[in-house]
Amino acid sequence: xxxxxxxxxxxxxxxxxxxxxxxxxxxxxxxxxxxxxxxxxxxxxxxxxxxxxxxxxxxxxxxxxxxxxxxxxxxxxxxxxxxxxxxxxxxxxxx
Amino acid sequence: xxxxxxxxxxxxxxxxxxxxxxxxxxxxxxxxxxxxxxxxxxxxxxxxxxxxxxxxxxxxxxxxxxxxxxxxxxxxxxxxxxxxxxxxxxxxxxxxxxxxxxxxxxxxxxxxxxxxxxxxxxxxxxxxxxxxxxxxxxxxxxxxxxxxxxxxxxxxxxxxxxxxxxxxxxxxxxxxxxxxxxxxxxxxxxxxxxxxxxxxxxxxxxxxxxxxxxxxxxxxxxxxxxxxxxxxxxxxxxxxxxxxxxxxxxxxxxxxxxxxxxxxxxxxxxxxxxxxxxxxxxxxxxxxxxxxxxxxxxxxxxxxxxxxxxxxxxxxxxxxxxxxxxxxxxxxxxxxxxxxxxxxxxxxxxxxxxxxxxxxxxxxxxxxxxxxxxxxxxxxxxxxxxxxxxxxxxxxxxxxxxxxxxxxxxxxxxxxxxxxxxxxxxxxxxxxxxxxxxxxxxxxxxxxxxxxxxxxxxxxxxxxxxxxxxxxxxxxxxxxxxxxxxxxxxxxxxxxxxx
Numbered sequence: 001x002x003x004x005x006x007x008x009x010x011x012x013x014x015x016x017x018x019x020x021x022x023x024x025x026x027x028x029x030x031x032x033x034x035x036x037x038x039x040x041x042x043x044x045x046x047x048x049x050x051x052x053x054x055x056x057x058x059x060x061x062x063x064x065x066x067x068x069x070x071x072x073x074x075x076x077x078x079x080x081x082x083x084x085x086x087x088x089x090x091x092x093x094x095x
Numbered sequence: 096x097x098x099x100x101x102x103x104x105x106x107x108x109x110x111x112x113x114x115x116x117x118x119x120x121x122x123x124x125x126x127x128x129x130x131x132x133x134x135x136x137x138x139x140x141x142x143x144x145x146x147x148x149x150x151x152x153x154x155x156x157x158x159x160x161x162x163x164x165x166x167x168x169x170x171x172x173x174x175x176x177x178x179x180x181x182x183x184x185x186x187x188x189x190x191x192x193x194x195x196x197x198x199x200x201x202x203x204x205x206x207x208x209x210x211x212x213x214x215x216x217x218x219x220x221x222x223x224x225x226x227x228x229x230x231x232x233x234x235x236x237x238x239x240x241x242x243x244x245x246x247x248x249x250x251x252x253x254x255x256x257x258x259x260x261x262x263x264x265x266x267x268x269x270x271x272x273x274x275x276x277x278x279x280x281x282x283x284x285x286x287x288x289x290x291x292x293x294x295x296x297x298x299x300x301x302x303x304x305x306x307x308x309x310x311x312x313x314x315x316x317x318x319x320x321x322x323x324x325x326x327x328x329x330x331x332x333x334x335x336x337x338x339x340x341x342x343x344x345x346x347x348x349x350x351x352x353x354x355x356x357x358x359x360x361x362x363x364x365x366x367x368x369x370x371x372x373x374x375x376x377x378x379x380x381x382x383x384x385x386x387x388x389x390x391x392x393x394x395x396x397x398x399x400x401x402x403x404x405x406x407x408x409x410x411x412x413x414x415x416x417x418x419x420x421x422x423x424x425x426x427x428x429x430x431x432x433x434x435x436x437x438x439x440x441x442x443x444x445x446x447x448x449x450x451x452x453x454x455x456x457x458x459x460x461x462x463x464x465x466x467x468x469x470x471x472x473x474x475x476x477x478x479x480x481x482x483x484x485x486x487x488x489x490x491x492x493x494x495x496x497x498x499x500x501x502x503x504x505x506x507x508x509x510x511x512x513x514x515x516x517x518x519x520x521x522x523x524x525x526x527x528x529x530x531x532x533x534x535x536x537x538x539x540x541x542x543x544x545x546x547x548x549x550x551x552x553x554x555x556x557x558x559x560x561x562x563x564x565x566x567x568x569x570x571x572x573x574x575x576x577x578x579x580x581x582x583x584x585x586x587x588x589x590x591x592x593x594x
Contacts, residue, residue, distance in 0.1 A: 008456075015414065015459045016421070016436070017452055018444035027453065033515045034457055040403045041473050044480070051475035052482060054300050055286035055531025056556070060329050075193050081428035088423050091435045 002032045096120055096256040097579050100165050100313040103259055107154055107164045114150035114164030114208060118143045121166040121210050124257045132233050134251040136171045137179045138211035146208040153206060162320055163206030168261040170249050171212040172219050173199050173304070174293035178209075182295050183217040183227040183245075186426045186446030196293025197325045198262060198304045205320035210258055213248030217448045218417065219269055219297045221245050222520040225511055226450045233507070234277060235580040236546055240504040243273030243520075249307050250277040254580060260308040260317050264294055266301045267405050268499075268524025271536035274307055275499035275549020278538045278578060280566065281307045282314045285556050286531035287332035289318075290325030298412035299330075301405075301528040310576045311537065311566035315339040318559065334557075342564035350387030351568045356492040357383060358393035363497030363523055372498050375540030375548040379569070380496060386568050393488040393495065397481035398526050402518055404481065405525040407461050407474035413451075414458025420446060453514060482530040489555040494565055498523055499536040499549035523551060533559045537566045538575040547575075 008028050012019040019027060073086060082089035096117075098106070106112050122140055129135060143166065150164035169175060172182050174192035176199075181187045195203070203209065216226040224232040224247025232247040234240040235255035242251040246263030250273035253261050263270040265283035274281025282305045289304040296302060306317030319340065324333040357380070364373070380390060422428035422442030429441035447455070461470035488495065500520055510517045527534035532555055539550035550569075554562045570576050 003460075007460075011456045011459050011463075012440070014463065015452075015455050016418075016439040016443055017447065017455065018437075018440040019452075027456065030453060030514050031456060031460070033513075034406060034453070034518075035460075037515050037518065038403045038407050038457075038461070038470060038474075040400060041407070041477055042469070044400060044473075044477055046473060046476035046480065049476040049479055051472055052479035052529075053475055054330070055529075056330075056332075061326070061331075061333070063326055072193065076424075079190060079193065079425035081422060081426075090423055091432065091438055093435055 003028055003035065096124060096259060098259065099309045100162070100259045100316055103165055104161055114147040114154065115144060117164060118147035118166050118208050118210065121258055124255070125210060125252070128255055128257055131238055132235060132251050132255060133230050134214055134232055134248040134255070134257060135168070135211045136181055136183070136214050136229050136248070139178055139209060142178065143208050143210050150206055150208055160206050161316055162202070165207050165260070166210045166258050167202060167207045168210050168213045168249060168252050168258045169199055170215050170246050170261070170263050172215060172264055172295050173262060174295070175199055175209065175212065178212065180212065180295070181229070182219070183215040183229060184446065184448070184451070185228045186420050188228065188427065190426055194293060197290035197327065198321045199293060201323060202262070202320050207320070213246070213252055213261060215248055216245035217451050218295070218413070219245040219264055219266055220413070220450050220454055222268070222272060222517055223505070223510065224248065224273070225507065226448055228448060231507055234504050234546070236278065236504070239506055240546065241276065241507055243276035243500070243504065245269040246281070246307060247273045250274055250279060250281065253277070253279045253307050253309065256579065260306060260313055262321070263305060263307050265303045265305055265528065266298050267409060267528050268521045270305045270307060271524050271534060271549070271551060272500050272520060274536040275551070276504040276547065278547030278575070278580070279307055280310055280314050280535060280537050280576065281305065282318060282535040282559065282563070283527060283533060284318060284322065284559055285533045287330050288322045288559070290323070290328040290331045292325050292327040296416040298409040299416060300412060301409060303528065310570050311563045312340065312343050314535065315343060315563045337560060339560050339563055342560050343567045346568070352383060352565065353387030355388040355494065355565065357388050357390045358488055358492030358495040359390050360393050360395040360398065360488070360495060360497065362395050362398040367501050368498060369502040369542070371540070371542040372502060372548050376498050376550060379539040379550045382569060382573060383496070383565070386572065391492050393491055395484050395488055395526075397477065397484045400477050401481055401526040401529060402522055404474045404477045404529060405521065406457070406518055407470050408478065408529070410454040410458035411462050411471050412458070414455045414462065417451070417455055450514070478529045481526055485526065485530050485532060486555070493554065494558070494562060495553040497551055499551040500524070503542045503546035503548055527553055532556055533562055535562050535566060537569065538578070539573070540575060
């Protein structure tokens with residue numbers, strides 16, 4: 001199945017990745033080829049098959065409800081593009 | 096440095112060489128090879144020499160383990176505390192990891208000396224190592240060819256003798272395929288054996304850390320250090336500790352593989368396989384039969400669908416995992432934007448390369464409203480069909496053999512404009528990631544123009560020791576793993592500092 005002409009703009013918006021008009025043509029061509037590859041799956045009969053979301057059907061492990069992490073926010077925030085007073089800075093979200 | 100880990104370990108104990116001398120040799124070879132191979136992104140000379148001095152002290156005091164003093168390298172997708180960890184991406188070009196991955200800590204505790212971080216396809220997405228922000232890695236056997244990917248830097252570093260062993264990660268073949276294309280051994284363990292803590296996530300249900308080394312014994316020694324339960328990874332398995340070298344003892348039998356049943360799926364021997372690959376695999380199977388193994392035909396028709404299943408599930412998980420790169424908490428942030436939406440979308444447009452963007456977009460598509468059932472859920476159902484076929488096949492055989500990749504290494508640039516053709520390199524490797532079962536690649540021959548060929552051996556869950564034993568027996572009577580590439584690294588090259 002080929003993507004609709006405006007599909008790249010929609011996916012780019014959902015994925016929060018800027019894609020300009022020139023780039024979009026090449027991206028669409030390659031995505032169309034990938035979708036043709038994965039469309040192969042539609043022909044397979046999967047009636048009554050339980051989806052496999054994980055390599056092993058094990059229960060997620062539970063642990064004791066105790067604090068195991070230490071406060072390292074200063075170390076971690078050294079990696080942030082912009083911080084102030086222990087807070088991450090982003091453009092204004094609420095007017 | 097073409098000796099194995101086991102040989103270097105003996106030499107260290109015999110005082111034939113010190114760990115500092117080994118580290119210096121490794122660092123010199125890395126520097127000399129960098130301009131040709133581009134195998135490393137970051138070299139940690141100061142840290143390596145400090146660790147080597149500690150290792151020498153441990154060796155002198157008798158407080159040493161098997162891997163004490165052995166120089167290694169980590170794929171740059173594994174977090175290394177205080178050392179840059181880029182994932183081959185502009186997004187993390189300047190990111191210094193604030194903690195160690197579990198396997199990194201385990202290998203450090205085992206006494207290894209970390210030389211540096213190896214180049215890779217960006218966020219482990221690729222089969223040729225051409226998708227790195229830091230430039231492609233080149234194959235030590237012929238620098239015009241790719242080393243495979245995504246652990247291409249680790250594979251090239253071991254093949255060229257820059258380090259005797261390295262870590263990799265395997266999401267769809269990213270340890271085994273580069274091992275095959277560079278003539279070394281690479282093991283993808285059972286999912287859950289090695290913790291994913293500190294492995295920057297690509298596809299969480301498939302990502303598996305594992306070793307790359309010259310031979311099966313070295314892979315076993317590395318896995319002994321890497322494996323183990325870790326409560327910080329919810330999918331890490333809590334099971335008894337295994338010694339993966341336990342079956343690798345000297346055998347006096349002429350038929351050490353007597354009783355071993357090797358399954359041969361028709362799906363691994365069909366069209367599209369390079370003639371020299373087919374003939375090398377056939378010769379390797381003859382070699383295994385000569386050691387006492389028998390072969391049996393098995394059916395795995397679902398393997399034909401494994402690439403489409405993989406290229407739904409892996410991008411779906413990637414689109415979710417990589418949403419964390421938003422320019423807020425770490426990594427690249429765009430310089431110019433008007434509002435937070437633009438900040439996100441420009442940051443991600445600038446920070447990610449073309450293949451990573453494609454996979455995020457494909458993942459976004461297959462998870463989006465109206466397509467989730469048709470693609471993502473469908474792929475998960477076919478994933479179970481494939482896993483069940485393997486479970487059934489292992490009632491008739493102990494291991495499954497075939498080529499690791501349909502061809503030997505291809506020329507740099509040959510497939511960069513056709514993602515689907517690139518994806519089909521993974522046709523024989525992705526099934527083991529979908530099932531979670533172990534698989535390894537060992538060298539078994541060369542093409543007429545001197546490029547290595549890999550034999551893939553697969554087993555059912557927790558079959559690592561058996562796989563390593565089969566590989567070890569094969570390596571006792573063959574010397575493919577002893578072949579070394581032309582001396583790309585002995586030529587003095589003006590060392591270009593790794594970025």
